[in-house]
Amino acid sequence: MTQLTATQIKNLKATEKDYRLHDGNGLYLLVRKTGKKTFLHRVRKPKDTFHKIGNYPAVSLAEARAYVSDKIKRKDQEDSLIAVIDDTFVDVAEKWFNEEKDSWSESYANRVRLMIDRDIYARIKNKKIARVTSKDVYLIMNDLSEQDKKHVANKVKSIIHSIFKYAIRNLRCESDPTLAVDTIKTKKTQHSVALKHHELTRLFQEYENSKAKRVTILANRFLALTMMRTIELCETKWNDIDFKENIIMIGGDRMKKEIPHVVPLSTQALDVLEEMKQYSSNSEYVFPNALDNSKPMRTKTVYSSITKYRKWLTDLSFGPHGYRATASTMLNQKGFRSDIIEKQLAHSTKDKVRGSYNHADYLDERRKMLQSWGDYIENILNEVVE
Template sequence: MRLTNLTIQSAEPSQRPWKLYDEGGLFLLINPGGTKSWYLKYRFLGREKKLNLGTYPSVSLKDARVERDKARLQLAEGTDPAREKRLRLAAAKLGAGNTFKIVGEEYLEKIAKEGRAAVTLRKSQWLFSLLERDLGALPIHSIQPAEVLIPLRKIEAKGNYETARRMRSLAGRIFRYAIATSRANSDPTQFLRGALITPKVEHRQAILEPRAVGALLRAIDGFKGQPLTQLALKLIPHVFVRPGELRRAEWPEFDFDRAIWTIPSTKMKMRQPHMVPLSRQSLELLREAHVLSSTQQYVFSSLYPGTRPMSENTINGALRRLGYSGEEMTAHGFRALASTLLNESGKWNPDAIERALGHQEANSVRAAYYRGQHWNERVEMAQWWSDHLDELRAS
């Protein structure tokens, strides 16, 4: 006999559980405490089993019949509905414990243990925070390409095209980590190739004309700011390292007797140690800096409290004070200046110049060969370059 809502509503609990039966194995269990639970009784592979379909009135009589019919369709297909329900619950529980936030934080912790540079970690954490706002609570295995596109579009709408591109790249690395650790089956970011606006490549600004280089060097000589800032400005044309490598230089990295500065791999963009031959002029500037900061960790330390390296904006700010705009010259531009004039001189092997710039050869065997092959040439080139800068300054 088919149940009715009136029959269900009027059913009162008793001292022992009792049942109201519907059709097709569906019944309602009335418990002594007053709760009313839906069950489906069925047979699978010769065994009698029960499937919990929820409680009344949260699950209405109509809804219970719909769930019964779905379960009986699964039975007709040879599937045990109770087992399927357990698998769905387990997947949901697993998904709740493996959200994009959880897996992403685990990935960031992993790359931190691998020794990535602090600046790289900070940038990755910042990019992750932009993704987390929209994706953090979602199970990572269920995230669709369109959902990843939402936070990317928000950043893109502000005109930050490069940031959006880097966000997509980081998200892809997190998804691939999830795949490798059996928590996702695909990387949805691969379907977003071409979906974002391609940022226009802007080359770092640099003065490249020799006469203008001489004027820049004379302007640096006349800098009236902090002495350590002036020494950093004077040294960077000679060594043409990345600005971050210069400002985070520490005294133990310098061997004055051998005239070598060894930058550890943790500070290098390519994660390989880099040796910089020091000219007489470079050594003299470092000795001047030693008088000012020998008791501190960093060669070019911040003034207050003196336990941190100078700000990443210090050199660029000094150039602005000297009258050079961001469209004319930047701290990073000294690398382009050196690369251009060294190559134009025709005196040096291009591979030696690339090694001096700290550019890493992709082939590790070839990299080791060329590192040793060009060291003597790099030592000679370092002194020639400093002498050439002096000539440009005096011209």
């Protein structure tokens, strides 16, 4: 192939269409129909792209060649460095996690940690990171999908993707195997419905008299009494509770909108806590994991214990989260102010200053409202508990 010369470039004429001339090593000269001449560098990976170097004569042929030569040299050095790196996936994943976790809430960091240890490391922990393939990623996701954990599978893929972006940025590998794996399609989330009085009574009748573990029954009862989210309930620790003020204080790092939340405790909720002391006094969690009391009860434990054997609830699209909708609907019907109810549900303004002001303003009203709700639940329990 004949290389371009400075004289040739100077004498090139415009034509009716733009055209390119190749000099070698990916260096091209683009001649526009306007007569303008531009040096381009063609890069074929990760995709075929022309990068502009500069316009002639401001950039000479010699300068354009030097630019391309420098680019090729640096790429060769990077490739050589990558070739001798022998990191395992766990080496890179741990560095990524340790650098990122400080920017996350504690609860989110714990969830990511769990998925890495439980779902990702099980298959590729000690594999060389440069040898992790799209098939590996697919098999991890497929295992979770078959366990009906499609949302978890997609989250796991996102975590692996972030780890590989970190690896590429730090020259630990060249490509990201997650890019060739499709996200798993999931059903649109259905929000739990609000139960009517007779349905709520039936639920307590069946559940309170079931063979479920006492701790799980109490967790279900506490969930209904407090209008808390299931994850908030499971992660509640004894030191979150102020027994002088009879409130639970939930930090912003555990809340959906990252705004601290205060939950007043009715006498019925306090009774549940008093009974739980005999089951969980050796754990920091009010509702600990049955197999390891250093960990919180799993949200799935609460969900499955309520809905697994009650098809009528699944037909209604009801899950434990539905206690919030049920309480909201019934308390509105009882004449409580909607903004008090919304505050108790932690459907707060994104204005954190205003949110903090409101929770102090509404605490007495919310306390009265939850006591009324607790009395209502107690009346149902008195009817159904044998």
